[in-house]
Amino acid sequence: MEKKYKIVLAGNPNSGKTSVFNALTGARQHVGNYPGVTVEEIIGSFKVGDCKINVTDLPGTYSLTANSPEELIARNVIITEKPEVVVNVVDASNLERNLFLTVQFMELGVPMILVLNMIDNARDKGIEINIDRLEKLFGTRVVCTVGNKSEGINELKKVIGEVVLEKEKHTSKKVNYSDELTIPIQGVSKLLVENNLVPEGYKADWLAIKLLEKDKEIIELIESLESGKKVLEQANVFIAKLEDDVDEPSEIVVTEHRYGFISGACREVVNTSLQKRRDVSEAIDSIVTHRIFGIPLFLGLMYVVFYLTFTIGNPFMEWIQYGFDWLGGFVSSWWPAGSESDLKSLLVDGIIAGVGGVLVFLPNITFLFLAIAILEGTGYMARVAFIMDRLMNKIGLHGKSFIPMLIGFGCSVPAIMGTRTLNLKRDRMTTMLVVPLMSCGARIPIYALIIPAFFSKQLEAPVMFSIYLIGIIVAILCAKLLRSTLFKGENEPFVMELPPYRIPTFKSIGIHMWGRTVVYLQKAGTLLLAASVIFWILGNYPKKDKLTRDYAGEIVKVEQSKVPQDEKKAKIQSIRNEKKAELLSYTCTGWVGHAIEPALKPMGFDWKIGTALIGAFPAKELFVSQMGIVFALGDIDQENPVSLREELPKHYNGLQAYCIMLFCLLSAPCIATFAVTKRESNSWFWALFQLLGLTVLAYLVTTIVYQVGLLFMTV
Amino acid sequence: MTIVNNMPVVSLTFAPAGAKLIVVSTSGGREFERKIAALGIYADEELEIVERHSQGALVINVKGTRLAIGQGMSKKIKVKVI
Numbered sequence: 001m002e003k004k005y006k007i008v009l010a011g012n013p014n015s016g017k018t019s020v021f022n023a024l025t026g027a028r029q030h031v032g033n034y035p036g037v038t039v040e041e042i043i044g045s046f047k048v049g050d051c052k053i054n055v056t057d058l059p060g061t062y063s064l065t066a067n068s069p070e071e072l073i074a075r076n077v078i079i080t081e082k083p084e085v086v087v088n089v090v091d092a093s094n095l096e097r098n099l100f101l102t103v104q105f106m107e108l109g110v111p112m113i114l115v116l117n118m119i120d121n122a123r124d125k126g127i128e129i130n131i132d133r134l135e136k137l138f139g140t141r142v143v144c145t146v147g148n149k150s151e152g153i154n155e156l157k158k159v160i161g162e163v164v165l166e167k168e169k170h171t172s173k174k175v176n177y178s179d180e181l182t183i184p185i186q187g188v189s190k191l192l193v194e195n196n197l198v199p200e201g202y203k204a205d206w207l208a209i210k211l212l213e214k215d216k217e218i219i220e221l222i223e224s225l226e227s228g229k230k231v232l233e234q235a236n237v238f239i240a241k242l243e244d245d246v247d248e249p250s251e252i253v254v255t256e257h258r259y260g261f262i263s264g265a266c267r268e269v270v271n272t273s274l275q276k277r278r279d280v281s282e283a284i285d286s287i288v289t290h291r292i293f294g295i296p297l298f299l300g301l302m303y304v305v306f307y308l309t310f311t312i313g314n315p316f317m318e319w320i321q322y323g324f325d326w327l328g329g330f331v332s333s334w335w336p337a338g339s340e341s342d343l344k345s346l347l348v349d350g351i352i353a354g355v356g357g358v359l360v361f362l363p364n365i366t367f368l369f370l371a372i373a374i375l376e377g378t379g380y381m382a383r384v385a386f387i388m389d390r391l392m393n394k395i396g397l398h399g400k401s402f403i404p405m406l407i408g409f410g411c412s413v414p415a416i417m418g419t420r421t422l423n424l425k426r427d428r429m430t431t432m433l434v435v436p437l438m439s440c441g442a443r444i445p446i447y448a449l450i451i452p453a454f455f456s457k458q459l460e461a462p463v464m465f466s467i468y469l470i471g472i473i474v475a476i477l478c479a480k481l482l483r484s485t486l487f488k489g490e491n492e493p494f495v496m497e498l499p500p501y502r503i504p505t506f507k508s509i510g511i512h513m514w515g516r517t518v519v520y521l522q523k524a525g526t527l528l529l530a531a532s533v534i535f536w537i538l539g540n541y542p543k544k545d546k547l548t549r550d551y552a553g554e555i556v557k558v559e560q561s562k563v564p565q566d567e568k569k570a571k572i573q574s575i576r577n578e579k580k581a582e583l584l585s586y587t588c589t590g591w592v593g594h595a596i597e598p599a600l601k602p603m604g605f606d607w608k609i610g611t612a613l614i615g616a617f618p619a620k621e622l623f624v625s626q627m628g629i630v631f632a633l634g635d636i637d638q639e640n641p642v643s644l645r646e647e648l649p650k651h652y653n654g655l656q657a658y659c660i661m662l663f664c665l666l667s668a669p670c671i672a673t674f675a676v677t678k679r680e681s682n683s684w685f686w687a688l689f690q691l692l693g694l695t696v697l698a699y700l701v702t703t704i705v706y707q708v709g710l711l712f713m714t715v
Numbered sequence: 716m717t718i719v720n721n722m723p724v725v726s727l728t729f730a731p732a733g734a735k736l737i738v739v740s741t742s743g744g745r746e747f748e749r750k751i752a753a754l755g756i757y758a759d760e761e762l763e764i765v766e767r768h769s770q771g772a773l774v775i776n777v778k779g780t781r782l783a784i785g786q787g788m789s790k791k792i793k794v795k796v797i
Contacts, residue, residue, distance in 0.1 A: 286766065386783035389772065495784050
C-alpha cells in the first residue's frame with residue numbers, strides 16, 4: 001500500500017526555495033490561500049519508492065517570530081500540522097544570513113534536512129563548505145542542490161525518503177547558547193513546566209525563548225491559560241535580570257546569540273578562498289538604482305511592457321473575439337433564421353457576449369502576469385520598490401505599492417492580485433481600493449469612441465492625457481484620505497533585501513503565470529457568468545407587449561417595396577434596431593435609466609447614458625456597445641464605431657462627453673475587479689465599499705466638473 | 716565586546732559611504748528593532764554603506780547581502796566608524 005507523508009519546505013526569501021519546490025513537484029501544484037489571510041498556500045507532491053510525499057511550500061521568511069503574517073503562518077504550520085520533516089532551503093553562497101532561520105528550527109526541535117541551494121554559485125565565489133562537519137554540528141542531513149537546474153534533486157528525494165522513515169534519528173541538535181542566555185531560558189522553561197503551562201505540541205524551552213523575544217502571540221497564548229498571567233510576571237523577573245546584566249533588550253540578546261552561534265559554525269565549516277570582487281549585481285545596481293537614472297529607466301521599461309502587452313496581446317484578443325463570434329453564430333444557427341427566442345438571446349446576447357466581452361482581455365492579463373513574473377524572478381522588483389519608496393511615502397504608501405498601481409494602467413485584476421506583496425494590511429487595503437482609478441485598458445474603447453467625436457485633432461492628445469492625469473491625482477488624494485482615516489498608522493519603515501540578479505527559468509515563470517491566470521479565471525469566471533445572466537435579464541425584461549409602431553408590418557412593407565436589395569437590407573436593419581431601442585427603454589435597465597435620470601442631470605447625463613452605464617457594469621468597454629443599442633444603431637464595432645461617433649454629437653456637447661469619460665474613469669470597477677477585490681481583501685464589505693465608494697466619488701467629481709463647466713460655457 | 720574608539724556616534728543618515736561601520740544602537744520600537752535585528756542590524760554588528768540616495772535612503776552591505784533602507788529608517792540606526 002502507498003504510504004503518505006507530509007513535509008514542508010522553508011527558507012529565506014531569495015534562497016531559491018521555490019525553484020527547489022518546482023523541481024521536486026513539477027507541475028503538480030495547488031495554489032490556495034491560508035484561511036483568513038492573503039498568504040499563498042502552495043502544495044505539491046512527488047513519489048519516492050512507494051511513498052507519496054506531500055510538500056507545502058511555506059512563505060519565505062527570515063525569522064519565526066511574530067513579525068509578520070508570513071512568519072506566524074510558517075511556524076504555526078510546523079507546530080500544529082507536525083510535518084514529518086522540515087526541508088530548510090538555504091542559499092549556500094550566503095550561509096551566515098540564511099542559517100538564522102535554520103537555528104530557529106533547531107530551537108523548535110523538529111526533524112530537518114538542510115538543503116544548500118545554489119551551490120554552484122557558492123563554488124564560483126570560492127566558498128567551500130565542509131558538509132560532514134555541518135551535518136555533525138547541526139545533527140541533520142545536508143544535501144547540495146542547484147534548484148533551477150534540477151541538480152541534486154534526485155539525491156534530495158532519496159534523502160527525504162530515508163528521513164521520513166526514521167525521523168527520530170534526524171531531529172536537529174539543540175543549540176547551545178552561552179550561560180548568559182541559557183540560565184534565563186531554563187529558568188523560564190522550568191516555571192512553565194511546573195505550572196502546567198506547556199500546551200500540546202509546544203516545547204517548554206522554545207516557549208521560553210519566545211517569551212524572551214517578547215513574542216506577542218506566545219505571550220497571549222500563555223496569558224490565556226490558567227494562572228498564566230501570574231507565571232508571566234515571575235518569568236519577567238528572569239528577563240529583567242538578563243536585561244540588567246547585559247544592558248540590552250532581551251529580544252536583541254537572543255538575536256545576537258543566534259548570530260553568534262552561526263558565526264562560530266561558519267568559521268568551522270566555511271572556507272572562502274577567493275577575494276571578494278565587485279560582482280555583476282552591484283554593477284547593474286549602480287545604474288538601476290541610480291538616483292537620477294533609476295526612475296526614467298524604470299518608466300522606459302514599463303513603457304515597453306505595456307507596449308508589448310497591447311501589441312502582442314491584440315492578435316490573441318482578435319482570435320478570442322472571432323472564437324466567441326463564431327460560437328455565437330453557431331448557437332444562433334440552432335434556431336431558424338429571423339426567429340426570436342428568449343433562450344437564444346440569453347445564450348448569445350447574454351452569456352456568450354457577456355463572458356466573451358471580458359475574456360477578450362485574457363491575453364493582456366496573462367501577459368501582464370508574465371511581465372510581473374519576469375520582473376520578480378530577476379530581482380528587479382525589489383529595486384523598483386526602493387527607488388519609488390520616497391515618492392510613495394509622500395502619499396503614505398510603501399514603495400512596493402507602486403508596482404500594483406502601475407500595473408493598474410493595464411488591468412486592475414493583476415494589479416490587485418499584486419498587492420499581496422505588501423506586508424501591512426493598511427498599505428495593502430489602501431492600494432487595493434485606489435487601483436481601479438488607474439485608467440485600465442478596458443476604458444480605452446470608451447475614450448476612442450468619444451474623443452474623436454467631440455474634440456478637434458489638436459485637442460485629442462491633451463484630452464486623453466487629462467483623463468489619465470485626473471485618475472492619478474484622484475488616486476493620490478484618495479490614498480492620502482484613506483491613510484489618514486480608515487487606515488491610520490505610521491508609514492512602514494522600508495527595508496528590503498536586494499537579492500543578486502538572476503535569470504529566471506522558463507519553468508518557474510510559466511508556473512507562476514499559469515497559476516495566477518487560473519485563479520483569475522476561476523474567481524472572475526463564476527461571478528462573470530452570474531452577472532452576464534443577471535444583466536441580460538435586466539436588459540430584456542419586462543417585455544413590452546404593445547409597441548408604439550408595427551415594426552413587423554413595416555418590415556413586410558419594405559420587403560415588398562421596389563427598392564434595390566442593399567437599400568432594403570439597410571432599411572430593415574434600421575427598423576429592427578429601432579425596435580430593439582424601444583424594447584430596451586421598457587426593460588429594467590431602461591426603467592432604472594429613466595428613473596435615475598433626475599439624479600444624473602447634475603452630471604449632464606440623460607437616461608440613455610444612464611442605461612448604457614448600467615449595462616456596462618460587467619465590463620467597462622461594454623459601454624460602447626450599450627450606447628449603440630440605446631441609439632438604435634445596432635451592433636457597434638468597438639474598433640471603429642463610426643456611426644455612433646456621428647450620432648453622439650447630435651445629442652451631447654463636448655462638456656457632457658468629457659463628463660461621460662470622467663464618470664467611466666472613476667466609477668464602479670468592473671465585475672472582475674469586484675471579484676478579485678473580494679478575494680484579496682477576503683471580505684465582501686471592502687469589495688462593496690470600493691464599488692459604492694468609487695461610484696459616489698465619480699458622481700461628486702463629475703457633477704462638480706459639469707456644473708463648473710456650465711458656468712464657463714454660459715459666459 | 717563593544718569596540719571603544721573616539722569616533723563620534725552618528726545616525727546612519729550621516730555616516731560616510733564605503734567606510735566600515737559598527738552599529739552602536741537602534742531605536743524605533745520593539746517590533747521594528749527585532750525585525751531589523753533578524754536582518755542583521757543590531758548593536759556591535761558591522762556594516763557598510765554601498766550607495767547613498769537622496770534624503771537618507773541607503774543601500775547597505777550587512778552579513779553578505781545588500782539591504783535597501785528607506786529614508787525614515789536610517790535615522791533610527793546609530794553607528795560609528797571603526
